[in-house]
Amino acid sequence: MAEIAKVAVIGAGVMGAGIAAHVANAGVPVLLLDIVPKGADNRNAIAEGAIAKMQKADPAPFMSKAAARLVTPGNTEDDLAKLADCDWIIEAVVEKLDVKQALYRRIDAVRKAGSVVSSNTSTIPLAALTKGLGETFARDFLITHFFNPPRYMRLLEIVTSPQTRPDALEAVERFADFKLGKSVVHCKDRPGFIGNRLGVYWLQTAVVEAFDLGLEVEEADAVMGKPMGFPKTGVFGLLDLVGLDLMPHIHASMTAALPKNDPYQQAVRDLPLIDRMLAEGYTGRKGKGGFYRLNRDGGAKVKETLSLKTGEYRPQQKADLDIPKDIKAQLASDTKAGRYAWAVMARTLSYAAMLVPEVADDIASVDEAMRLGYAWKQGPFEMIDRLGTEWFVARLEKDGLPVPELLRTAAGRPFYRVENGRRQMLGPDGAYHDIVRPDGVLLLEDIKRTREPLLKNGSAALWDIGDGVACFEFTSKLNTIDADIMALLAKATKLVARDFKAMVIYNEGTAFSAGANLGLALFAVNIAAWPILEQMITEGQAVYKGLKYAPFPVVGAPSGLALGGGCEILLHCDALQAHAESYIGLVECGVGLIPAWGGCKEMLHRWSTLGKLPKGPMPAVAKVFEMISTATVAKSAAEAKELLFLKPNDGITMNRYRLLADAKAKALELARDYVPPQEPEFVLPGESAAVAMGLAAESFHRRGLATKHDLVVSGTLAEVLSGGDTDVTRTLRESDVLALEFSRFQKLLHHPDTLARIEHVLETGKPLRN
Known part of the structure; x- marks a missing residue:
């Protein structure tokens, strides 16, 4: 059958609404229907209420405001005929066989030929669901069991019958894989599935x-x-x-x-x-x-x-x-x-x-x-x-x-083994069988079984992932960035320039990077090792800048948290291929610091050149000040695009297993005629803008929304973003803004209230409001 272009979900409860939201996250229009509530003036009240509730929920079912607009509410009395426009109809109503079968008969009367119907049931056998509904319906029917919440749980269990059309299964499985980012597991028609x-x-x-x-x-x-x-x-x-x-x-x-x-x-x-x-x-x-x-x-x-x-x-x-x-x-x-x-x-x-x-x-x-x-x-x-x-x-x-x-x-043998570089599993027949990845899935864990790293130390490694592309991997706890990562990244840049076409920065941890290693920074402060800290900042700036202007393209491929220094390395890549569930932001102000590895500089450049803002230097400065001072974190890759942590042409991969292959493909595409970017120039508004941002922060302080040290930190940030003692008649170079980042970061690192914030975060994992 053709590609699935429109979906309907019937049942606007927690699961049904969540499924509809995630279909919309994939950029696909979806019709959400439920019954007409008794005595209600608004016949669509249940579906509309579910959509409104999801827009306020945390964790959010929607990845962006745009996704929410793709869901059309309706009801099963007035709008069932609209199912004729849908390629996939998902039933998510109460777990009662008679209710489901009655609904299926109504669906079958209006749906278009060849559309797929599936149930989100987890308790009723497929054979019971389709009994008495005819061969045509059975051919188009399967079970698609989502897990709650549908946006975040990557599993989709699929159950088919001998009557289910292979092309119907293929269409749903492909849509679930590429559009919804699901890992599809085939189950037998048994109670509870797997x-x-x-x-x-x-x-x-x-x-x-x-x-x-x-x-x-x-x-x-x-x-x-x-x-x-x-x-x-x-x-x-x-x-x-x-x-x-x-x-x-x-x-x-x-x-x-x-x-x-x-x-x-x-x-x-x-x-x-x-x-x-x-x-x-x-x-x-x-x-x-x-x-x-x-x-x-x-x-x-x-x-x-x-x-x-x-x-x-x-x-x-x-x-x-x-x-x-x-x-x-x-x-x-x-x-x-x-x-x-x-x-x-x-x-x-x-x-x-x-x-x-x-x-x-x-x-x-x-x-x-x-x-x-x-x-x-x-x-x-x-x-x-x-x-x-x-x-x-x-x-x-x-x-x-x-x-x-x-x-x-x-009989004492392991269930899994590695043989000739391939991972195998023990079958019920007593023999081992290769675990075969789907086409388009490339995992670093598989590469590691057959190759040795090109470079490696205690916090990072560089791997050859084929076709002239190298992959730089963080391996520290929470992939926090330390001196070892910086040192290996500098070596990797030289090696890749000599022997490869491109580099991808990627790892398979739960977090891409939680930022700089604050524990090491605090240790250096406690022993008054200020030269070490100065070197950490200057080396970080130099390594990231070297990455940006390397003679080969660099593609960042984040998934999960990419905060602080982890965000800054992404800002210096030529392009990103981000997993949909990437949470990116510059959060240094929360620990009493400011971005100092080029984060301020890169966000200023992006918002002044790519942001849809009024002309002049101040709008971009004000926007970046707002984002960094409030430690704004994008709650999805789609939102990261809106905040310009991702650029308009950066890619988003829904399926986590496909991220590395997609990033590698993007890197090879850029490598065809790659030219390093030109160094940006900055026209910044100067001291008057810093004063204006300080007044804005002071108003937040008077309303109880900012603490005393928040004023210190935001004031220091304002000095960097406004350009220090510059004015609009002068043009600043990249190195000028980096120098401001360096000096103001150092100033804050000496502040006792900043050190108290760092200590508190390390001890409790929670920010200190001092």
Whole structure:
């Protein structure tokens, strides 16, 4: 079938509205329909209300204001005929078979021939959904199970039937991959598919075992959180997030559909405390609270936790547990934490092994579903490999727990291995099979299996990624930028100039770069090593400038956070190919500093040449002052374009797995006839502009929106952006603005209130408002 050009979503609840918003994020018009509310004057009230609510939500379902304008609200009584214009119709209504089938009959009467219809169900089998609806409908139907929130969760589970047209599946899968940025996992038509079959079992087991072993909520979440490679919410925090009221519906559906001997059946049991919570409206974050709540009685804000032992709320406590960082040490530990970890994970990992090939043909699909659907750092089979299959089986047998056939098949072998540079997975047949990446997917982790780095130190590496393109990778904690990165980047620039066509700056961490390493800067301050700090700034300016004027193109490929110095390196690239979920900004003012590696200079140049502002130097200066002084961070790559952290011709990649390949292609395109950019010149307004910006900051201070030190920092920033003692009759060079950045940064670094801010951020992770 042709490309999907217009989509409809029926059901404007949290999931349906979120799916519609993400389709709009892809630049595709979408029709959002829901029922007509009884007695309402506005027949589109539900859909319109959902759109309005999403525009205020945080985290935001929309990537930009422009995306929101692509969603057209309507209702299922007046607007169903509009489905005739849609190529893909997504049903996201209540999980009741009769309701869904009645809707499908109405859809089938108006949709155009060859349009695809899919359900977002996670509990009803596909065979039941299409029963009695005819062969033509069955050929055009599939299940597309999104995870909440649809914008941020990268997993999409797809279920088809033998009747589903291959080209219908191909069209949806391609759209989901390239337009929505989803990793598509094919599931069999089994209850809960992959993610919820295993994920809900894990949650339920963790809750039951916490009660049985006498743990409190904080203790259970401390174990089933970051130390295990799970989200920091843990299990009880996650239940609060998704809503406790959802769980009984899932359990009822799953227990009705699964065989009586399935371990899921044994995991589900009545827990009187949770029954009471539901009856009293304690359903989690969307209710009055859940296992955690914020008590506002008497005007106070007290974080409280529900005690599993007393059933009453009490002030939140820190878990007093000894939790090893190594997963095997955790599970082997004969401590309260270790016994709980083993009780939960032994059953969860064993259950995962039971599900192949029942719910998926291979282990990689299960691991991908749990990584991207439940935000586990590693999938269950990757975790078993860390334990060792032989150790895990022996421990299961010792405790009298079931050992699934797949674990017997492994017979002490790992589930994953690398053979001749290719990653392979163990199949249910007992043989290893290559893991094949889709066309257009290039991952640095694969390259590392077959090649040695061209250059490497403790914080960075340079890799040959083929076709004359090199890739510079940060490897420090949170990819913070330090002297080692600067030194290697200087070496890399020379090597690439000699031996390559282009360079990409990219990594596969959760953050592209959290900025400069503040800990090292604070250490240097504390020992009064001012020459080291001066060298750090001057070298950074020189390295970034060298990157900008190198005789080859440089393409930045960020994903996740790109803050401070991480943003500044992107500003010095010739072009960017950014993942859609890139959060870019100059945030130095938050720690009492200003950008000093060329960030002020580059943003001034961009807003004076690319910004759609009134003529003259002041509008650009005022805009950059506003952005940097308030530590503005773009909440998507689309918003980064609006803020000119990305230039108009920079690219955005929706699928994270395709980012490196897209960046490499852009680099090769630029390399064909590359000419380094010309050095910019600046005409800045001078001292009068600095005074005006200072007055604006003072007004914020009087209204309680800026602190005393904010005035100091913003005043210093104003001196740089206005050009110091210049005026509009003079032309400044790039080096002049860099000199201003350097001198004013040094001035702030000597200020005790700045040092207090840096110390506070390093200790707490939160800004200090001093």
